[in-house]
Amino acid sequence: MTTRQPTTTLEDQPVPVRIKLAAAWTSFMFLYAYVDILGFFTPGIVEDILDGKVFEFDLSQTFSTTALTLMAVPIFMVVLSTTLPARANRATNLVVALLYVPVTVFNVAGASWLYFYGLGVVLELILLALVVRYVWTWPRTGPSARTVGARAQASA
Numbered sequence: 001m002t003t004r005q006p007t008t009t010l011e012d013q014p015v016p017v018r019i020k021l022a023a024a025w026t027s028f029m030f031l032y033a034y035v036d037i038l039g040f041f042t043p044g045i046v047e048d049i050l051d052g053k054v055f056e057f058d059l060s061q062t063f064s065t066t067a068l069t070l071m072a073v074p075i076f077m078v079v080l081s082t083t084l085p086a087r088a089n090r091a092t093n094l095v096v097a098l099l100y101v102p103v104t105v106f107n108v109a110g111a112s113w114l115y116f117y118g119l120g121v122v123l124e125l126i127l128l129a130l131v132v133r134y135v136w137t138w139p140r141t142g143p144s145a146r147t148v149g150a151r152a153q154a155s156a
Helices: 017-039 045-050 061-083 086-106 114-136 145-155
Strands: none
Touching (some): 017 061, 086 114
């Protein structure tokens, strides 16, 4: 004979904004890299790379440094999202996410596999929109008792 265990409800704790931001940037970073990696399977891409071309660009130290920088920014945003003070965190995430919108859209320009690259860009834009939403709706605290007391004294 078995006895039924009482049913319990799972506790749904709120996720701090910093963790949401770090998760969004981590997802963006993996998606960004994975689209590039899967792109190697597009016919002709490896041959172009072996010939020294990526899209319309010559493979060079400048190209590689630029590509590394574009990938390093979301990597650093994971760390910065969890360590910067709230005000700087909010501003940094807002600016970087908005700057990455045109960078992300550019990645679909001239793509021969529009469904593949288009889906990648749409998913990346959704993640950037989440970053903007999280920082835009960052919870605020009310005025502290000390601030309220100082204002009351100033008005008296």
